[in-house]
Every structure is written in structure tokens, then in C-alpha cells.
Amino acid sequence: MLGTIGSLIALVCGIAVLIKLFQREGALKGILGLICMLYTYIWGWMHIKDESLQIKNWMYVWTAAIVLGIILNVIAQTQANIAAQLP
Amino acid sequence: MINEIWYSPAFSSLLTERREGLVVFGAGGIHLALNLIGLPGWVCPIRAATGVPCPGCGMTVSAVQFLRGDFAASIETHAFAPIFLLAMFVMVAALILPSNSRQQLVSFIHRLETRFGVTSWVLFALVVYWGVRLIGLVSFPNSF
Numbered sequence: 001m002l003g004t005i006g007s008l009i010a011l012v013c014g015i016a017v018l019i020k021l022f023q024r025e026g027a028l029k030g031i032l033g034l035i036c037m038l039y040t041y042i043w044g045w046m047h048i049k050d051e052s053l054q055i056k057n058w059m060y061v062w063t064a065a066i067v068l069g070i071i072l073n074v075i076a077q078t079q080a081n082i083a084a085q086l087p
Numbered sequence: 088m089i090n091e092i093w094y095s096p097a098f099s100s101l102l103t104e105r106r107e108g109l110v111v112f113g114a115g116g117i118h119l120a121l122n123l124i125g126l127p128g129w130v131c132p133i134r135a136a137t138g139v140p141c142p143g144c145g146m147t148v149s150a151v152q153f154l155r156g157d158f159a160a161s162i163e164t165h166a167f168a169p170i171f172l173l174a175m176f177v178m179v180a181a182l183i184l185p186s187n188s189r190q191q192l193v194s195f196i197h198r199l200e201t202r203f204g205v206t207s208w209v210l211f212a213l214v215v216y217w218g219v220r221l222i223g224l225v226s227f228p229n230s231f
């Protein structure tokens with residue numbers, strides 16, 4: 001459940017930054033950002049200080065959602081390993 | 088308007104901005120390396136949230152298979168991996184070449200983009216390929 005919410009938050013933040021990428025860099029780089037969201041993420045961090053874009057909060061929330069996802073994945077993996085060892 | 092977008096330089100502008108190119112290549116390289124050693128890398132937010140793979144989903148696994156010499160599996164996983172690897176190679180070349188050669192390479196890519204719309208064609212083909220896979224004409228492998 002938490003993982004799904006985290007994924008949805010990450011997607012919403014990604015789309016918000018992607019819209020800014022489209023507006024600033026044009027359609028081609030925008031499509032590149034859609035195909036490879038990692039590019040959108042990097043672009044977002046590289047332009048975080050650009051006040052005209054106003055992506056600072058989106059990037060912080062997106063990063064928090066990613067970190068949350070990693071933590072939840074590790075917990076799920078650990079629980080799965082423990083469950084597998086139980087007789 | 089469409090012509091202007093279609094023939095606009097995208098990849099060559101990425102090569103021109105050295106810092107951006109370095110960060111993009113670095114992140115791509117780390118992601119690829121993590122996959123090569125069997126660790127999870129970047130998770131596609133579109134697929135994670137909706138379950139629907141994005142046009143680029145499977146590209147990393149495919150690239151890893153290609154680098155390991157398993158070309159048939161690579162093409163089956165994602166047919167665009169060789170193009171992705173070629174783009175990575177060009178980025179490395181642009182980063183390490185001396186200034187003059189680098190300028191020649193960027194100009195060459197720029198010409199390809201502004202005269203023939205190479206990047207647009209590749210992205211267009213990728214989106215069509217994605218559509219074909221989504222409607223089930225070519226299957227998405229379960230291995231990614």
C-alpha cells in the first residue's frame with residue numbers, strides 16, 4: 001500500500017518536472033524525458049536552482065518518494081527472505 | 088511548426104553541454120553497472136505506478152544482454168538497445184575527445200539532426216515500437 005502511494009507520488013512529481021522539461025527544452029528532449037524518466041530526474045536536479053522553473057519542491061518530494069520506495073523494497077525483500085527461511 | 092520540431096537538434100545539444108552530458112552518462116553508466124552485477128537500479132516511475140511499461144522499459148536489461156553477447160535475447164527484450172548503446176558510446180567519445188575532434192563529432196550529429204531529423208525518427212520509431220508491443224503484436228518479455 002505504502003509502496004503504491006510512493007510510486008504514485010513519484011509519478012506525479014515526474015510528470016510535473018516533465019512538463020517543465022517540455023516547456024524549457026522543447027518537444028524532442030521532452031519525449032526523451034518521457035521515454036527515459038531518469039533523464040527527467042537528472043535534468044530536474046541540474047535545474048533545481050532555476051527559480052523561473054519552480055521545480056525545487058517537486059524534486060524534493062520525488063527524491064523522498066524514491067528513497068521511500070528503496071526502503072520499502074529492502075524491507076519487503078528482508079521479510080521475504082525471513083519467510084523463506086521459516087520451516 | 089512540426090518541421091521545426093522534427094529537425095531541431097536534441098542529442099547534439101546534449102553533447103554540447105558537457106556537464107549535462109557527463110551527469111547523464113554517469114547516471115546511465117551507474118544504472119547499467121548495477122544491472123550488470125544483478126543489483127536493482129533506477130525504477131521506472133510510470134511502470135511502478137501504473138504497471139504499464141514506458142517506451143524505454145526493458146532497455147537496460149536488453150543493453151546488459153547485448154554487452155554479454157546474447158544478441159538474440161537483447162533484441163527480443165528491447166530492439167532499441169543497440170541504438171541506446173551507440174548513443175552512450177557517442178557520449179563517451181564527446182566527453183574524452185580533444186576539443187577539435189569533439190567539435191567535429193558534435194557538428195556531424197548536429198547535421199544529422201537538422202538535415203535528416205535522425206533523433207526524431209529514432210524517437211518516433213521507439214514510440215511506434217512501444218505501441219506495437221502494448222497492443223500485443225510483439226510481446227514484452229517477463230525478464231525485466
